[in-house]
Amino acid sequence: MSLLITIAAxxxxxxxxxxxxxxVIGIHAEERRASRTDADDRSPCGTASHRLLSSGLADQGRR
Structure with missing residues (x-):
């Protein structure tokens, strides 16, 4: 029984x-694409990741 629980975990x-x-791979790919093209041509996911990364919220956990 414990083997089954271990495998499931x-x-x-x-x-x-x-x-x-x-x-992480998706955010990295979107940032690379955005840096190569015009910033106005971002997808909704790219816009959200750009807002998160530029707001500094992601860096608050490291302080």
Missing amino acids: VFLAGIAVGAFALI
């Missing part, structure tokens, strides 16, 4: 790490 942890990695 590892599987769920992998899902969480994978989702976080996709978010």
Whole structure:
């Protein structure tokens, strides 16, 4: 029974790490695309990530 719980925990942890990695990769790709093209041509996701990164909210956790 504990082996099944361990396998489920590892599987769920992998899902969480994978989702976080996709978010980071998506933000990075959007920022690269925005830096190469006009800033007015951002997608809604790109606009939201730009607002978050420029507001300094992401840096408050490091203080």
